[in-house]
Every structure is written in structure tokens, then in C-alpha cells.
Amino acid sequence: MAISLRSSENSTVLRKLSLEVPKIEKIVVNCGLGAEAGNSKGLEAAMKDLANITGQWPVKTKAKKSVASFKIREGNAIGIAVTLRGRVMFNFLDRLINLGLPRTMDFLGVNPNSFDGHGNYSIGLRDQGVFPEIPYEVGGKKNGMDVCIVTTAKTDNEALRLLTLLGMPFSENIKSGVLIRKKRLKRHHFMSKGRGRR
Template sequence: MACASLLPSAASSFHGQVLAPAAPPSVRLPWGSQRSRGAAVSVRASDGIVLVEKSEAEKVHRLKATYLEKIIPLLKEEFSYTNIHQVPKIEKIVVNCGMGDAAQNAKGLEAAMNDMALITGQRPVKTRARASLATFKIREGQPLGIAVTLRGNIMYSFLDRLINLGFPRTRDFQGVNPNSFDGHGNYSVGIRDQSVFPEIRFDALGKPKGMDVCITTTAKTDQEGQRLLALMGMPFREGGGPAVVQRKKKLKAHHFDSKSKGRSRR
């Protein structure tokens, strides 16, 4: 899918539908639905800005081009890969947002879906409960939040805006945690406030909502996954990383009982 861009428009305010007989077949809505040539395309504009997309000739995102031209040779030399297919790459990015009142607040759920569609460029889906839990008053099939899975150029576009726009606009940002890998090269990071993205209007935002971002890679180890994301610009916090994580041994209850008995004997 082509990467979306913002182009100035002569119309200051516009709403409705326009016929686009000369539009190329690659024109898509922000969440990726295909429009055939000659069909009516819904366009929304405000303040002279219209969301359109680039042509097929410019469909390769700059972050993906950097990965193909610069990152692959560096990783191949650093980790001594014998085959280019051994070089890790980003497979998909899953963005999800949990809402405890999703079942009772239908308008809030729809507003959250629209906000995530603006942030990611793809329409999210509702996540539902797989089983009923009486403790939390949850029924099977009840909506619990929203989620979206990004692949291809739209994935690189979201990651580029997250690194270069989202993180720098975060208050008191000192880097992301380098220890948030799962042991298989996949990385997860949480965003406390969606208003760090410029697509979200701060005055129209109600209760601040956060979201979780899970980056799935083909790396076999956390070191390879961290190096891949670091070369792409992920601002990891200094003084940590998968190589220096020390797991503390958990002491069971009988360990404390034996120590207390030894002290009482003395």
C-alpha cells in the first residue's frame, strides 16, 4: 500500500463526494479499501489540507529503503550471516488499546476507533472477550478494546512517525526501555497518551487514552532484534539491554522458614 502524505488544497472547506474518473486504481481510503477507476471517492478536508496518497512509483517508504540499502549490509557483516534471508526484518506491528467501558460506551468506542484510524492509517477492529469472567463482570463476546495489525509500507510509515514524531513529543521522554523484549526478538512499548501524534486534535480529545505497540520481528535473539530497531532509529535508553539483564532467583517460602529456625536455635 502506498504511503499517505499531506498535500495543500485550494479549497478551505469541503465535504461530500466527488467523481474521480481520472483517478488511478491505486487510490485507497486511509484504512486501505480499494476504489476502482471512475468510482466516487469520499474526501474530507479541513483548513485546506487533504489526505491523499503517493503514486505507485513512490510506494517504497524511506524507512524501508534505508533498511534495504544500509541496514541489511550492516547486520550481515556484524552478525556474520551467510545468507541474506537470515537478516532479521520487521514482520508486523500490532497496535491495541484496551477500554474497560467499551461495552457501555458505544460512542467512546467509535471515537477511539476513529482516532486509531487517523494514527495508524488503517481501520482497527474490536477485540472481544473469549470467555466469561464473573469476577470482572465480563461476558463472552463483549467488546474490550480495539486493535489493528500493520504490514507493508503502512507499517513502516507508522514506525517512522512513532520514532520521529511520537517519542520526541512525549513529556519527560528519556528513551524507551531496552529490556522490553520477549526473548525471541519481539519488542513491546506502551504509549500513555495518543495526543503525541499530530493527527489527533488535542482540543477534541476527551479522556487521555494510551495504547500498546508490539513490534514482531524475524530475529531469533533479543540482541539481533534490538540492533535492528536501533539502526532504524529506535531511541533506546542507555545503560541496559537484553545482554545485561540479570534474573534474580526467586526464593520460596521454605527458604525463609529455614533461616528463621536457624536464628531461633542460636
């Protein structure tokens, strides 16, 4: 007899499974501007560039406290940021993976050890010019950006698998600390068992 997926019990199981499968919750893109943040024209230009790259207008990030050595006062704009969700988020991720990263100079893959221990992954780009929306200017100032991919994964290993399936080009020349730690734990576990039997 065929099992109906529409039955109340099975639909509940499927709902629970869908909640357990890791997914990307949001992507946060930050751009520190330094001295440009105090220049209204420079700030406006940077916001337009980030909006063109991400598909969403960013907000200004402000200093939480004053830093005399950097001539920063509390409340001053120090950069811009944007939080992406839904379709805009996946559009940006697709363009990051297939356009931005491959155009990075001497690109050999992203570091698989840049997870934070909670299933979130961060990438730093030195030049926004890797995106086709930003016109290349010889000798022009290059703004970088930090990308944080927030997932619902419970572990870094789950997040690594999720992003790998989505096409994130992790470097094959760098061993993942997540997998290395896992192997060490297994080896230690078996060694302990062997000692116990003796």
C-alpha cells in the first residue's frame, strides 16, 4: 500500500525535516570607508556602488564610541552595510560565486576555515571591482567589502556541506579545520576504547 505524503502524520514529519535541513538565513555585507565616510559625495558614491552590487540600498554604520587617535566621534558614519534576505540574497550569492570570486586576482578558492563556530561563514574582498557593475578605473580608489553568510546550520561542518552544495569554491589546497578536528576526535575516541579493553 502506498504511503500518502499528504496525511497529517507524514506532513508533520516532512515539516520537521524541512526545519532541520540547514539553510541560508541572511547575508550581511559591510564596507568600511575610512576618511570617505566623512565626505558626503564619497559616501553617496559608495552607497550607490554597494546597491548596484547587492541589489538593495545600504544603510550607514555609525561609530558607537569616539576614538581620538582616528579622529572619530561617536555617531559619525564609518561605513555602510546591507542585510539581504530572500530572492535578493540568493541573486547576490549566485553572482558572488559565479562572477565576483572567479574574477579575483590569483583566485585559488576561498578558505574553508573561515567559519565562526556557529555555522556562519565570512569572506573578505579587497576590491569591489570584481563585480561587473563597478567600472574599472586605473589608479582609482578600491573599496573592499566583508560578506557574512548566516546559516541555520548547527555546526560548521553542516554549513560547509551546505555552501559546497550551493557551489561555493572552497580551496582544495587548504585542509578544512572542521574536518581535521572531526578526524582527531574520532582517532582519540578509538584510542580511548582500545586502552579501556586492555
